[in-house]
Amino acid sequence: MTNNGPPDGRRTDGRSFEVDIDDVLDDEDEDDGDGLFDDLLSGEPIFENKEVLRPSYTPHELPHRNEQINNMATILVAALRGETPSNILIYGKTGTGKTASAKFVSQELEKTSRKYDVPCEVEYINCEVTDTQYRVLAQLANKFIDQNRAYVDERVDELEDLHTAARDDRAALDDTEFDSPREVQNRIDSRLDDKEDMEEVPMTGWPTDRVYSTFFDAVDYVERVAVIMLDEIDKLVEKSGDDTLYNLSRMNSELDNSRVSIIGISNDLKFTDFLDPRVKSSLGEEEIVFPPYDANQLRDILQHRSDTAFKEGALSDDVLPLCAAFAAQEHGDARRALDLLRTAGELAERDQADTVDEEHVRHAQDKIELDRVVEVVRTLPTQSKLVLYAIMTLEKHGVHNINTGEVYNIYKRLCDEIDADVLTQRRVTDLISELDMLGIVNAVVVSKGRYGRTKEINLSVPIEETETVLQADSRLGDIENVTPFVQARFDGDGKD
């Protein structure tokens, strides 16, 4: 249709993209094909539409989640009948499709509510980002205030039409609640006054009571069922207790026009142990569990997505089964499986290969694992970083099967170097166990016969990357050369 139009930049059609760029280069009289990007553009593209593999993409189909989706729909259909749906708690490990399924059901719910003109809205909040009572209530209040303003505008438009019609002919008011154009005008004025009073909640500064009452009034301004979806609800409880949930769950007894129902999503099965029993029973009226996917299910999910994500014939036969098998080994995480497939495709593209094959998947698995480690190490607290620095330094000097005393000695020297507090050896032992749990070191207890038992510690991640990440920390970057004191302890043992 738009042959002459500018390239839209989307990679849904690699060919037309390529042609457009060539045109541009020709126009500018460039050399034939040895610019920086020419090589990269010349290969057959692997991807048809890579966006489909990104976490932000919402799939239209969610294989192997029919049961959970139907359960949710059966509970939420009450909203379309004008009743209050039960609150729902959704549990399951990360990447099991909880958010994707809940969002899919909400979209369908809103779509149907528009079709039958039943007022029902779903508000989504990610509690990892919005993690205090103030922020949750403020965000909700402002969303409802926006909707109320739009509602007032629509009503005022309708009333103004009626007002004009009634001034020409009184009969226009026959089937309405108004007896005169004056009454219509009064109603218009009162709606506009309401709109004037709808003050948005600032992101800080108000007393919580005021935020709550503003939210309450905003929800109750029109008749509707409001479904509030709190994703990562455990983070909210962890950070700021259960007050928000307590307030939300008892609202219905006080609301006049509207009804509120809550969907909580969590990957921590135990978080309800910390809730007030009243909140716990109200929130958990219905519980839906999302089990991990097995390798076959992951393969189906990948198959669905890869059909639109990749060019035909770009995947060799063993790619999908291998991605599925790797992700199933983790804990049946679809996000991990999709990441793996996307990264494998990107690596193939970088190699300018015609197809993605097994080797790219294995490479991608290593790369993702390394990225994870780098991220975990980067976000460790300083004391853990110092302990890890000590272990890494010893390994770097050829010391393996390190014991806690050795780590502690180097750790103390490092603390001196950067003026950090020195923790007790017992605390350092705990930090080593935490590093072990994170998979960064491997610490095994070995028996030394009559000398008792000791821990043997080894680094389980590559030294070079670990060192780079640790040194990128501004405090640890100050550590000068630690070789002399390592060598003093292990004389002759640790020459590089």
Ligand SMILES: Nc1ncnc2c1ncn2[C@@H]1O[C@H](COP(=O)(O)OP(=O)(O)OP(=O)(O)O)[C@@H](O)[C@H]1O
């Ligand atoms: N059955 C499925 N079919 C297609 N894609 C899926 C399916 N299940 C999960 N996904 C995809 O996997 C990724 C992770 O899913 P989602 O965010 O829903 O997981 P989650 O259970 O909410 O995880 P978390 O607890 O970490 O938030 C998303 O990109 C989602 O689209």
